[in-house]
Amino acid sequence: MARNLRTIAFDADDTLWHNERFFSLTQARFAELLADHAERDHLDARLLAAERRNIGHYGFGVKGFTLSMIETAIEVTDGRVPASVISELLAAGRDMLDHPIELLPHAREAVEAVAPSHHLLLITKGDLLHQERKLAQSGLGDLFDGVEIVSDKAPDTYARIFGAAPGGAEGAMMVGNSMKSDVRPAIAVGGWGVHVPHDLAWALEHAEAPEDSPRFRSLSDLSGLAALVDEIG
Missing domain, CATH: 3.40.50.1000 (HAD superfamily/HAD-like)
Structure with a gap:
């Protein structure tokens, strides 16, 4: 048959x-780093909007997510985000790429x-x-x-x-x-x-x-x- x-x-x-759990953990860290500049709900909404805009440019995955976090950090701080925060976001992206399956x-x-x-x-x-x-x-x-x-x-x-x-x-x-x-x-x-x-x-x-x-x-x-x-x- x-x-x-x-x-x-x-x-x-x-x-x-597992995949999304690592994005969620990194997004929580992102909110901690920018807590002085935006409430969590507002920050999440801004990040999601950046991801939506950037899919066509960066595609799906950790690299696009990291770039969208950096873009959002620049936006919500009116360009005053410390270099140390940018450095931490880049490190978080590398950690996601290196995380064991x-x-x-x-x-x-x-x-x-x-x-x-x-x-x-x-x-x-x-x-x-x-x-x-x-x-x-x-x-x-x-x-x-x-x-x-x-x-x-x-x-x-x-x-x-x-x-x-x-x-x-x-x-x-x-x-x-x-x-x-x-x-x-x-x-x-x-x-x-x-x-x-x-x-x-x-x-x-x-x-x-x-x-x-x-x-x-x-x-x-x-x-x-x-x-x-x-x-x-």
């Missing part, structure tokens, strides 16, 4: 390993369970060198048949990647923590979208669940993935 699913793609950050619960087991029977892809966005380093540290790299590090995750991204994969888009499933970047665009091109929520989510990744789509599924964690794949067939 032919399989309905031939390709399974995974998101990386906050799907297979911590796999999420059931990540390894979920990938290993479907690897023998399906074409596996990793589809992630962010800085190329950082994402490659994280994948190497994760110990999961050898389980994937292909790795795509992309500048954004839009429907045309999935159309290109799934179009070249076994089974095409209709035979592909995307597993990730983001409705906006993982689930909705994969479904939009004819694939399956599986949402695995994470406790922390970046505000720019929020989107409504496509509840009316027959190709939408949700799991509380990755422990249920193998059974879902078997159910779909």
Whole structure:
């Protein structure tokens, strides 16, 4: 019997390993450094606005986040931010880049369970060198048949990647923590979208669940993935 699913793609950050927690910790430190110049809520809003403006220039990831913190620090201090604060923000960014990978619960087991029977892809966005380093540290790299590090995750991204994969888009499933970047665009091109929520989510990744789509599924964690794949067939 032919399989309905031939390709399974995974998101990386906050799907297979922790990521957003390090951004949250660094943002809290950022607020401490600038506490004399802005309240936390105001500072968070200014930083988010800077990140939104800068995605097109810097892309996703730690480097863009660090530059957005520096830009926001300059703005809220009217250009009077001490060099020592800039230095601390740069150091915080380097610490984020150097932080060891911590796999999420059931990540390894979920990938290993479907690897023998399906074409596996990793589809992630962010800085190329950082994402490659994280994948190497994760110990999961050898389980994937292909790795795509992309500048954004839009429907045309999935159309290109799934179009070249076994089974095409209709035979592909995307597993990730983001409705906006993982689930909705994969479904939009004819694939399956599986949402695995994470406790922390970046505000720019929020989107409504496509509840009316027959190709939408949700799991509380990755422990249920193998059974879902078997159910779909």
